[in-house]
Amino acid sequence: MVISSNSMTNTIARRSFLAGSVLAGVHRLFAAPQTPQTAGLADPKLIEDLVAGYRILAQQGVLDGFGHVSARHNRAAERFIMSRSLAPELVTATDLIEFDFDGNAVDAKGRSLYSERFIHAEIYRVRPDVRAVVHNHAASVVPFGVTTVPLRPMYHMAAFIGNGVPVFDIRKSFGMTDMLISDSKKGRALAEALGNKAAVLMRGHGVAVVGSTIPIAVGRSIYLDLNAKIQAQAIALGGNITYLDPQEAQKMMDGGENRAYERPWELWKAKAMAK
Amino acid sequence: MVISSNSMTNTIARRSFLAGSVLAGVHRLFAAPQTPQTAGLADPKLIEDLVAGYRILAQQGVLDGFGHVSARHNRAAERFIMSRSLAPELVTATDLIEFDFDGNAVDAKGRSLYSERFIHAEIYRVRPDVRAVVHNHAASVVPFGVTTVPLRPMYHMAAFIGNGVPVFDIRKSFGMTDMLISDSKKGRALAEALGNKAAVLMRGHGVAVVGSTIPIAVGRSIYLDLNAKIQAQAIALGGNITYLDPQEAQKMMDGGENRAYERPWELWKAKAMAK
């Protein structure tokens, strides 16, 4: 992506604000194919929310020492930002790295990368509506990726799964693997399984959750976890269950899904960043 | 409600105590129909307990970033008080707003309101014995709103559900909706389903719990959650269960339900407000 001189000026002007961010790296016009050009400095608010996303999901118990969150770059549709390989609870703005859709880092500075960044890359490639992606291994969610019992919406807070959550089984296309989405081809297959849904379960692995904003992808991850717990508990009661009707779910979505998680977002952020 | 000059004097005198409370708003004699007159300053103890109610239920894990607590105004039977739209853990006295039974705010000052305040309004309208209402989505309780297995009292601490907890299914009267109790008509239907009980489950949504005081409504919310967990665990054991007999529950209630939660209230409050 060619950055106009205007945006370059902005880049310099903002440098003092985001000092330390690796996104403020040198503009490399003559980068090798494997080293994409930067799309320029991301919106400080996006950076702040992305860091908060890692911390929030750690504090809420959705992420542990593994898993990751990413955001599409606000200046370039074909770039996304995520942390270097690091436990979510430790992520700060200086750990964020810009990537292209082939999983190449703009400026990794020798730091190790999440081997599964291709989950994010390939979803951004085919889902222009998606601006944030979460990958997690929440213990309540993993069972729904390995059982014949489908994950279904239990209440209005999980209306985003009104149309169901597909299950991606890596064996179908790749046979015996180490289960990781560690290249573009596997990422593409996962993105295909996701289709136009809000989340895709990964058999024997975890889940990928998407949203049009960071708070939405994070909020969905939290309520997917809660919905899984509620469904498991409802099933264990042994009676017949009335799931949320797809039309009910759709009406909830049409009315503004959980008000875009604005109400809890400030709370989650305050708590997670205070630690 | 016409406030006497005496009470107006009190209003002014107390202003320094409750500085910042929106309840101390200007007395508007000529308010439009949609802007009801204030019933005057609420009892500071009521305000304190209401704020504590929000914080306690957040700390006890009954409320998360959503859900709300209200109290009937001590000066006017036809007014109730609840927070502006805010995550429970963040609520302070300055966030409290006075409402009439049509869900109109006395003085919202442009702040956004909980869309489901009609749950509270319509219950207060038909239940003069109720002086506090809680609405929550506790993960242990939601399953009992969607299953054919009825929530039943497992132990003396939950004697208040001795006569059962009705389930309100919004579809019966309203067909396909976004599940929210976002107007008076839906609130009325929910209040009817509640009847003279202590709580009403909302299918695919959550629960509304009532009490004659804030500590009772809050305490019941906490023990409803615990009772749901205990019942689920008892069912999972696979044996035959002896539930609390309705007469046993009644005798517990007659003897003073959990001593009006006085013993834990000071503890809960101290812990929740210290955060």
Next chain:
Amino acid sequence: MVISSNSMTNTIARRSFLAGSVLAGVHRLFAAPQTPQTAGLADPKLIEDLVAGYRILAQQGVLDGFGHVSARHNRAAERFIMSRSLAPELVTATDLIEFDFDGNAVDAKGRSLYSERFIHAEIYRVRPDVRAVVHNHAASVVPFGVTTVPLRPMYHMAAFIGNGVPVFDIRKSFGMTDMLISDSKKGRALAEALGNKAAVLMRGHGVAVVGSTIPIAVGRSIYLDLNAKIQAQAIALGGNITYLDPQEAQKMMDGGENRAYERPWELWKAKAMAK
């Protein structure tokens, strides 16, 4: 009990150490039948451990705002000590009150008492080996009091329930009640149901756990809770279960039950008292 002048001297000498303790009350030689004489100051170590017992069980989640712990008085076999009616987490030495086996307080100073102190009184009366009693409503334990599935020992840490845990159903002798053990007669029936065991489940209510020391009664309460969780989880797996053999349990007890909980006691105490 007549206190010798020697012990009275000790009482005075120790007063500065235990300043504020209600146990240091005036020696009343001419007390009415309902106001028993004090057995004198209890061992400061016993007081310290008793306060710790309340706090530990609150911190470990075995007690919430209800439930209580008591200890037999070290100077008088027919006296025991427990808190005034107070949430366990708030108990300090100044809240402790001495009782006789009829549930009469030596010097309540007008403070309200636990209505279920008769659980403790009657157990001490018939079990000379017991020097500490815990009454709790742990959510994992209550299900075993209402189901036909017996609580059984799952592992060596719960060897103290090797011979099973009897269930006391208050209806058998008292018909419809408020479920509370609020007088001597009900306490006696419960103590009879306990027999020579380490714990007795109370249907629709909770459990009473005993021990020859405070750390043992507290430790047993913690591991009874864990054993209940483990048994519930094992049953939910659906296979056949091998329970601890009564002989294995006995050998564990003979070898020194969990080394009298000495190892965890200092940890539990340090954590609970630091709060």
Next chain:
Amino acid sequence: MVISSNSMTNTIARRSFLAGSVLAGVHRLFAAPQTPQTAGLADPKLIEDLVAGYRILAQQGVLDGFGHVSARHNRAAERFIMSRSLAPELVTATDLIEFDFDGNAVDAKGRSLYSERFIHAEIYRVRPDVRAVVHNHAASVVPFGVTTVPLRPMYHMAAFIGNGVPVFDIRKSFGMTDMLISDSKKGRALAEALGNKAAVLMRGHGVAVVGSTIPIAVGRSIYLDLNAKIQAQAIALGGNITYLDPQEAQKMMDGGENRAYERPWELWKAKAMAK
């Protein structure tokens, strides 16, 4: 083991760094058979990680007041290091003691020892690849030691149990016991049951987990606990389950099992040592 004068020099040089460590005890050339010679000071990094291992597993809820962690001595294959008898959360470097494979302490200084140190000793004796051992009673894991339902790998994070986890039933060789692995003979039988696996369940007791490093043994303990929770939840859903294929597990292991837990290790350690 004869320590060269070089390593003795190192011992002295490092003494100020590890002041207080019992590992810095006097070199006893003429020790009695029951008092083995020291292998010299262990690597400070090993000591640091071992202390962290105790604290991490306590903080993560895998260990409570019982259970222990050990590491093979870096200077002597036939020595291992573990704490004196102490609750894991309280362990510091000064509590560590060096042992030989017969469970004899090099210099216990009169402190009491874990009676089950033979679990560790006998595993080190027959498994040269093992450099760290954890013994715990995690509530989610114990059920799999007493049921006919085998513990199986649910997801890639638990690939280390790809070949299954054997169950050791102490009754088979020893009849009725107190369940403890309190001598070499019982330790040997347990080590035999472990075979070449990553963990061995102990019926009615707990589990022993091994690794080639402390972070691996600790990380496996954490994910064994999570895997047990996930499997229990998956089974409770009632559908058919697709377990991780042994080949998938093997490929995950070949690719570097969870990257040797490097990513979460720094996080776990920072959190556990900050307490």
